[in-house]
Amino acid sequence: MKILQTYRIIAAVGAALLASLCEANTSAPLHTSLWNSAAKYAQVNPSEFYAIALQETAVRWSDGKTRPWPWTLNSARGSMRFADKHSAQIALDALRSSGVCNVDVGLMQINWCVHKERFGHLDWLDPVTNIRIAAMVLREARESSPERSVGIGRYHSWTPHRASQYAERVAVWTHRLNHAR
DSSP: OHHHHHHHHHHHHHHHHHHHHHOOSSSGGGGGSHHHHHHHHHTSOHHHHHHHHHHHHEEEOTTSOEEEOSSEEEETTEEEEOSSHHHHHHHHHHHHHTTOOOOEETTTTEEHHHHHHHHTTSOTTSHHHHHHHHHHHHHHHHHTOSSHHHHHHHHHOSSHHHHHHHHHHHHHHHHHHHTOO
């Protein structure tokens, strides 16, 4: 019984920490978080960086708030959200062992096929690691063009029309974040 109580406490603390990592109903909390330092590195504002996370993995949590979901995978087989990191890791390992390379991983949906050589040794399903990898990828995309929206779009795709559509969707999320009450 004591082990069960300890597990529940650990699970509650873990859920609270995860929620705080993923929380951002307004742009104010973003400026004092990991989102801010990652955004600075990526040369975007924190609302834009968090908006990318929302565009990639937004889900309505049990408290009714929309936040990115860290244990998300996306491949040609579809988008998959898992209850926990362990389950997501098992699915990711199964995809990779079956020869699937084109899979987006985690909170910021980092593409395994594109970035495995540089970052394959890291734990992509760890939210902090995933955010840091995303900041590096986004910075490279931003530095590829003097136009902010082109760089943001290239985080998703270097195909011009797909990048443009993506940047527009991120701009909608950014607007929502900056005008939330």
